[in-house]
Amino acid sequence: MEKTIIIQRYNPEQDQAPSAERYQVPFDHSTSVLDALLYIQQQLDPTLAFRWSCRMAICGSCGVMVNKIPKLGCKTFLRDYPAELTISALDHFPIEKDLISDMAVFLDHLQAVKPYLINDSKNTEPHRQTPAQLKKYQKFSSCINCGLCYAACPQFGLNPEFLGPAAIVTAQRYNLDSRDQGKAQRMPQLNGKNGVWACTFVGFCADVCPKHLDPAAAVNQGKVASATDMLISIFKP
């Protein structure tokens, strides 16, 4: 059994724009899109460039568009597609080569929200946390930074300055952590015009997230937090 895989190829040294190339790939029940890409690279065309690492949906490296929907190559299977499928680099990011995107904008946004525990206390005791406190942020803590939500977000496509789903999820994840004291440092980013308010709740990010994080919910819960933060700052002497 074979399927036709159409890949949008781009060679920065020769091409002005990506162009489609077709490959015939054998498959069975367990062949993932990543397996197919590896087959093409090893058997048909060694010049094909793409990123991958863990093959088990935890490194977040192999994000590509499959039939115009952002997917992790390792978590998407040929068996679920008709005889032809189209693979291209993630939407909204610059393409370095073939399926490799330049994710620098996303990493800048992630860094801007200080995605780590900020705690100034000199206390050397371990920070204790109850199961109830853990539950508050746990659902937002499994982001693997694959960038699929950015490829799904038309607001990020229109305005790359928008912090975007994953960065805001991660900000929420630390803001809601009982051990963290950095909320005041993160709120200016979230309150700004490229923060939570740039989101119009398209909600596609939640559909494509391979970790079922619901970034759209996190962003819009961030709007509640942002509004509360503003009200408090108005009435605070």
Place this chain on the structure above:
Amino acid sequence: MPDSAGARRPYLQPLSRSWWLKHSFFLRYMLREATVLPLLFFCGCLLAGLYSLAQGESQYQSWLAFMAQPWVIALNALLLLASFYHAKTFFELFPRVMPLLPAPLMIAGQWLGTIAVALLLLWLFGAIG
């Protein structure tokens, strides 16, 4: 041979004006946002009605005649459908923004609230009971 700084030539993907036609998810989103258009027409009708009421009886009667035209009724029927669609999407998004109770409970509660308010208004204006 380009120098190392010039070797990188990333391709910037343009976002076409028709991005929302790319798949059904974006189409449904644009449909949700477009429900504001018939609402705009309805608000215009309502304002015109209030204005004509202040102008006197003959003006109000001609507004009533305008509202009874088939195309106005058809547009307002479209508005009703659009508002129901918008309500459906809104009620489904709300529990994700404020997860106070399990989502199906919150969605059912919002529909029950809508029906209760509609019945109250119908009763107030003498359409029922």
